[in-house]
Amino acid sequence: MLTVVSTTGDHVLACLPCQNTAAADPPARERIVRTRHWRAAHAFTTGLPGWLVLLPTRHITALTELDPEAAAELGPLLRDLSSALAEVLGCVKTYVVLLAEAEGFGHVHFHVIPRMPDQPAELRGPGIFQMLGLPPEQCVPDAEMNRLAERLSTALSTHHPARRPVPPDAN
Secondary structure, three states: OOOOOOOOOHHHHOOHHHHHHHOOOOOHHHOOEEOOOEEEEEOOOEOOOOOEEEEEOOOOOOHHHOOHHHHHHHHHHHHHHHHHHHHHHOOOEEEEEEOOOOOOOOOOOEEEEEEOOOOOHHHOHHHHHHHEOOOHHHOOOHHHHHHHHHHHHHHHHHHOHHHOOOOOOOO
């Protein structure tokens, strides 16, 4: 179930994650999984296929603002997304990072980043952020993000039936 975000406040109107959550027909890359409290999407401006973001479906700017139900969903969702990334991409682990400090991206979001077995040493740990904020020609193309999103959604719904995608307009 998805909690629809109110778009009446100026902070929500200016918030890209809230706009994408409220979209009537988002592309696959914006709806890898949706629950009442969370939505997973493929990160944009990255050159790393499978770099995901997990976002609350309501506008919050600090982890302390999570309600208990959203907090209870968080750990299992991170585990399930990590399992799906391992299955689909063959990553050896995932990095999970919450900063929400970039201009225009104060909406809480967790980066769920696949760490590939052949990843160069300079791109391990915090160095992985070299793969974010890249120019368009170095980024994962939309078609590839959508293809990966479909594969990840399938892996999630196959192994975790409670993670079947929820339509954007579901209540």
